[in-house]
Amino acid sequence: MTSQVMTLSKAINAGLRQAMTDDDRVILMGEDIGKLGGVYRITEGLQDSFGERRVMDTPLAESAILGTAVGLAYAGFRPVCEIQFDGFIYPAFDQIVSQVARMHARTAGAVTMPITIRVPFGGGIGAAEHHSDSPEAYFMHASGLRVVSVSNPQDAYTVIQEAIASNDPVLFFEPKRRYHVKGDVELESSGQGRNAMDTARVVSEGRDVTIVSYGGLVQVAVEAAQVASTEGVSVEVIDLRSLAPIDFEAVANSVRKTGRVVIVHEAAESGGLGAEIAAGITERCFYSLNHAPVRVTGFDIPFPPAKLEKYHLPDLDRVLDGLDRALDRPNSLSGLEIS
């Protein structure tokens, strides 16, 4: 087995390269992904290796990237579409939710849509407007899609390949703030089977409270767990990986043990993943709960200017405050009547 230290961005690149080598029907499409190698260099070197027809620089038209991917899937290809930035996905929304998501059901299974949609997402990099969004909840709500996110190089390498191999369409959310984080990557990871994409991962075990997160904030959760442990609190951290469907078995198993849960994400609170998780946990382990599920999320605001994002995005202190709320310890809302 070959193990290599690489960044998350390089791990996606390596995963794409492996998927393209394994299956010549895999083609990449997107803006600036060829000669430039993508604005984040995720596709660097791939056009040199596989040519302009398998790594296509497309005109600037997101609906067309997804719409032509539908036609390519009809023709037996496995398109991997790059949306350059999270906030640029909305022009493609109709093709994604009306066409990509529904074609298999519409045609009673005759036409499959093995399309992977790669989306660099989230804030924390001081970007301009439309470059820091977390649009995952929109797509969780669209039946027919699978939605995943990764937080570390190993999962990036494995899950991108699983997403491409899936016969269902997959939204693959890449946390921009984690692109340059390094980690060990087991390059022959086929032994992991098809499970990484579908299952949550227990990042660190604990007894007192569970943090559920994904993507860019898993690391913040891990740091919060480390700080809490110095205060004698044992925190279990779960990285969802699959946002749709959610691996509620893993989440509920943890919450049955801890009785307390904090859900952490960058996206706005209302109608977000935290709401779905809180409801799902409450349905499944109501009698194990010692406190209502707690959400620590971005506010219900348009993504703010760069100088304000540190107040908007959940950070270590806000997650610790969330833990305090879940643990009935003194916290920012102590004494406030629930309203």
Next chain:
Amino acid sequence: MPDDAAEFVQLITADGSRPSTSLFEAWVTDIDDAQLVARYEDMVVVRRIDVEATALQRQGQLALWPPLLGQEAAQVGSARALEDKDFVFASYRENGVAYCRGIPAVDLLKVWRGTSQSGWNPYDFGMATPQIIIGAQTLHATGYALGMQNDRSDVVSVTYFGDGATSEGDVSEAMVFASTFKAPVVFFCQNNHWAISEPVGLQSKEQLVNRAAGFGMPGVRVDGNDVLAVLAVTREALERARRGDGPTFIEAVTYRMGPHTTADDPTRYREPAELAEWAQRDPIARLGAYLRSTGALTDEVAGTIDETADRVAAELRAGCLALPDPEPLSLFEHVYSEPHRGLDRQRDHYARYLAMFETAPTRPAVQS
């Protein structure tokens, strides 16, 4: 009348004469009277299917039906230019195209009777499930063409859409992609003059065909009520695509003689005189007049064609009434192609709910 014969390709005039002066005659030199009679039959049968389906809707057997009345030549002429291996991405009104692709007429009704979202397997007939989102299918056709190009195949994809669709961003994006990559795709626009209540003048101040130049592809405007002219221009476009010279935009000028759908009332927004004028350019009457002038269409031949149409209509009606209602648990089928823990759970819970009715006593009815 906004269009006169000088403005488009026309091989058979509205009164059924054939001046044989168009350069496009070269594309149909192999079409003899027997083949024109076959196209006449296509159009008669397609119209009969349309009338029968409209009647089925009026009788409550279909929730809705989108008539193609008046557009038979545009659809039959173009579809009969295709080879079996070609692939069609059409809208919901291309029932005449579907007929020519060999799709059983009853399969056209499943969507409108509400028994399924697709009447057929697209790969069985080289025709995608009709698209309801306006213009979205033009991108699918372009993507399919890119795939054929990747495979070095000589298959062409053809997309059908209306004048209203030309205002959709997807159609412009499809034409950009097709032109840039020289994709083997034909953009077949049926300008039927109306997008529900909006006249074509609201979509464009120019003839629609003029858009083609801006995207860098050839455009041709054809009399969409002349089946032979439509066949000729479509053949030319297919040949261009097949030899690797990229896409073509065809504007077929025709007229939607019926409502947008059976739920629409066109008397609220258009003048009866306009309809009467277009009736003078009826695609079936004109080919019939031409074929009677050559002697190919006798009363006997016409009678046989009518019998065929009546038989297809009777089969359509019987097939429609025999379509089974789907089972409730089929709701969950095919949403995903692989197991999905969330939906599998919902299915299981709903199955338990349904099973409850097999054993539980019926609750008393609510008094209202």
